[in-house]
Every structure is written in structure tokens, then in C-alpha cells.
Amino acid sequence: MRLLSLEVENYRNIASASLTPGRELTVICGNNGQGKTNLLEAIWLLTGGKSFRGGKDAELVRRGEPFAVLKASTLRAQQEEQEKEEPNRVRLTVGAPDSPRPGRTVSVNGGAVKRAASLAGSFPAVVFDPGHLSLVKGAPEGRRKFLDAALCQLYPGYLTLYRRYVRALQQKNALLRRSSNGIERPYAEKRALLEVLNVELAQQGEAIQQRRRAYLAALSPLACANYEELSRGAETLSLRYAAQFEPGGLVQLLRQKMPEELRAGQSLCGPHREDLDLLLDGQPAKVYASQGQQRSVVLSLKMAEAAAAASITGEHPVMLLDDVLSELDDGRKQYLLTRMREKQTFVTSCDDTAFLKTDGEVYRMNGGVLTKV
């Protein structure tokens, strides 16, 4: 996947900017608070997803303006091979809440205006944002999200599966909660209802775990190899799916845990309680990893996510790496700067010196004004 050009208008602090990225590496440097992350976020919106920073649509429009406009020209690997194919022209608009057309809308090649979410799958990208460091130290939910988000991007059916599971889980939790709130259904009736929901949960839950395991089997060797190279063998990363049940065992587990769940007033088992263990030399990274090691773990995972997507879909995602170089030693920086050359990659940094050697495109962002260096 390749971004050929991007024009930005009234996006956050960027009044107007024009970017012609390199085939491989593009560096955006500048001091803090100048708009570097804003520019990466604008590129990310072309995936059809919401802001990776969790920014609401209203916050994306430059203060005092009715809407932001992004005009991009993109090319899929397939199009690139068949040289005569025209690039896609994407026009994405973010309307402020009080504008005639609020929210994110898009039109491709001058076609009908649709919701931006309709872009899903047409511009794959992987983003590294310093907030992702919580993947290592944070709660299991973040790690499950990492797996589930990747699976949703790769297999449209996964989202349906996941939603079915969550719907049944919500019903189950509501039923279990009522029992502790004292509005009691007859015990036998409640058990019967729970059993019905557990059948559904077991079916969807097994499928979810199975997809996660299969994805991890593809991801693991890639992530470990990345880490090995990044740390030049200093330590070994391994990934382990922290399962509550072996394949086929969820029905049994749900049956066994029912009395406990009734007492606890909430569901206690299933893939929504599982985790992904990240280990460095066999020890939990959560407990022992230094800042630099955490960063290296997350980077290895993110690069593996992109490589896995490339091998499954044939399209290598665009890499968006925000503030990726801080806290890495020179060896790790050097490795990344060479690795990043392979695919189209955007990197932001407040340190210009790291990039003096690069043959990529270098831009400077200053107060929302983008200039080519």
C-alpha cells in the first residue's frame, strides 16, 4: 500500500499542508506540540478508522472552521504491478458538529459520498503510538484488543462473531447481576436461561479463541525475529496465549463455573477473560521490562502485525510510527532506520540528528506549517 500524496486543510492545527511522501521512509521532525502526530493521525483516517488517539471527530477540525478536508492519492500493490492503473483519489471530510454535514464522510474517485467507515480495508495501515506502550504494562484488555483489532481487519467475519459473543455475554451478565440485586427469577428458570446462553457463548467463544490462537501462531515467529534483530540478541521475546481452556473445553468450563458465577454475580470465564503473555527470556515483560525494552516489544509486535497482514492479504500496510525512536539505544535506532526502508513508513521525531543519514524524504513541522527539508 502506498500513499502518493496528501493535502490537508483545516485539520487540527494544520491550516494547509501538502505532503509528497517517499516510496519508503518519510520523516517528519519538529519540536513538541507542532503538529507531527496530527499529520500521522490524518493519514490514519484514510483507513476508515477513528483517530488512534481516541480524538472525537469534532476535535479533528481546526478550531473556528466548519470542516477539515483531506485529499489523498493512494495506490495498492496490485495497481502498482499493473502499471497503467490509475491511483485512487480519496477525499475525506470531517464536519464540525454544527456544520451541514457533521462527522467523517468520504468520496473515492469522485463517486458518491459515503461514511468514512466504508474505506475499511482499502488503505491498510499499522500505527505505533506511544500510548501503545500500555500493551506491555497495562491490563489484559489492551492485549486482547490488539489481537481482536488485527483479526477484524483481516477477516470481516470475525467482527460478526465477536459481536455475537459480546451480545450473549451482556445478556448473561445482566442475568447474573439481577441475581445479586435481589430481583430474583426462580432459581431453576435462571439456571435454564444461563444454560441456553452458555451454549451460545461456548460456540462463539471457541471460535474466537481458535482464531486468536491461529493468528498468534502466525504472529509469534515474526515478532520474535523482529525482537531478536532489534535487540541484537540481547534477550528473547516469546508470546504465549494465556488460555482458560483447551480447544473444545469451554462447554465444560462454563458448566463447572456456573455456581461460582451465580455467587459472583458476573461471568468469570471465556475468551473475554484470557490474555496474551509477553515474555522476555521467559520472564513476564509486564513486571521486568525497562522502558526501552517495552518499546522494543511493542515495536516488534507492530512490525509483526504488518508483516502478518502482508502475507495474509498480499498488501503490506503503511507504517505510521509516532515518536518511535526515543528511549532506544543507538543500535536499536540504527536497526529501525534500516528496517523502515523496506516499506512505506512515516516516522515522527523531535530529534533531527537521527535522520541526517537517511535517504528518505524529510519534512519539518512547525506550528502546523509543513516544509520540505
Ligand SMILES: Nc1ncnc2c1ncn2[C@@H]1O[C@H](COP(=O)(O)OP(=O)(O)O)[C@@H](O)[C@H]1O
Ligand atoms: N482542533 C484543533 N484546532 C487547532 N489546534 C489544535 C486542534 N487540535 C489540536 N490542536 C493543536 O495541535 C497541537 C498538538 O499537535 P501534535 O501533533 O500533537 O504535536 P506533536 O508535534 O508534538 O506531535 C497542539 O498545539 C494543539 O493545541
Ligand SMILES: [Mg+2]
Ligand atoms: Mg506527537
